[in-house]
Amino acid sequence: MARNGGVAWMRTTEKIDGYDLSTSDTEEVHVLAVDDSLVDRKVIERLLRISSCKVTAVDSGRRALQYLGLDEEIQKKETNGFDGLKVDLIITDYCMPGMTGYELLKKVKESSAFREIPVVIMSSENVIARIDRCLEEGAEDFIVKPVKLSDVKRIIDYTTTELREGEQREGTRAKRRGINKRKQREGDDDLSSSPPSTLSSSTSSSPSSSIQSATAPSSPSTLDSPTRRLKMTSSE
Amino acid sequence: MDLVQLQRQLVDYRTSLYHEGFLDEQFTQLQSLQDENNPDFVVEVVSLFFEDSERLLNELSKALEQQVIDFKRMDAQVHQLKGSSSSIGAHRVQKLCIVFRNYCEAQNVEGCLKCLQQVKHEYGIIKTKLESMFQLEQQILNAGGSIPV
Secondary structure, eight states: OOTTTTHHHHHHEEEETTEEEEOOOSSOEEEEEEOSOHHHHHHHHHHHHHTTEEEEEESSHHHHHHHHTOOSSSOOOTTOTTTTOOOOEEEEESOOSSSOHHHHHHHHHHOTTTTTSOEEEEESOOOHHHHHHHHHTTOSEEEESSOOHHHHHHHHHHHHHHHHHGGGSOTHHHHHHHHHHHHHHOSSSOOSOOOOOSOOOOOOOOTTOOOOSOOOOOOGGGGSOGGGGOOGGGOO | OOHHHHHHHHHHHHHHHHHTTSBOHHHHHHHHTOBTTBTTHHHHHHHHHHHHHHHHHHHHHHHHHSSSOOHHHHHHHHHHHHHHHHHHTBHHHHHHHHHHHHHHHTTOHHHHHHHHHHHHHHHHHHHHHHHHHHHHHHHHHHTTOOOOO
């Protein structure tokens, strides 16, 4: 079926122990992509490469933790050749067997070594309660599948900005941004998980927010709310 | 048929796939990710979709033959099929999966059986159509032409 039997793809990646590694050595944003679907992994990998990222694609939360060295059962050995590839961003599917993207998010945010890494959640289901939960847990952003190039570009843009400015910011930054997104998203005042009605992509904040911390002004790129992608017609 | 005719045929064929709801904008997305350095991207993703779908459809058939039907597992499998069909823009398959999931949730065996048949049918159609489209593209390339966007 494929014109050259998939060789083109294999040329640019190495498959080692279930990990797909890019072989580029330049100083690009290094993204760890997590998705149990082979089709989706291939697509997200391409989207990220086009956005000038280095990509490591794994098929489960467990493998993602192993890659980061957070798996309690398997510690990264010193001789492991994957050591030292710093991850700048994690993009993960929400619905995965075993460990969900949400559980992976929590594990990353609970880790002192990795909690600064922005985590983006992808899901085919635009459930408000789910999005809220992820943002509250510290997710950077929430993308509704199918993922488009514009989604990836937006995320890489502000991840790159954050990386450049990042060292002086505090760890609460991610949580604040998550809160900002929630505020920007709200078309109405109801913060509870009522069925989606008139969500707009307006950038005005909700007057009835119950957020504790002060919200910093968001950079222009974060005003493209992730939930702009919430399509009312795609609810199931 | 000469090159220009082939190219026109391809454009018409592709357009019809969108008009008839077989493909949606996500397929266009995938095409936009293809370039001279990655000329086989779409074919490769679609091939993965075919493999994945066939596996899932087989598993779903087996699941519905069991004495005790595991609806939860079936739902998870339909969810996977829905996801991959959505990722390549296989619109009709994706929509059917939504209905299928409702039947799984309702634990409605008859509904599931009917849906499975419909999904298999639609899958067969989109597979044939995409293969035809790829063949047409290959003919154009073989004739020394480029694939119109």
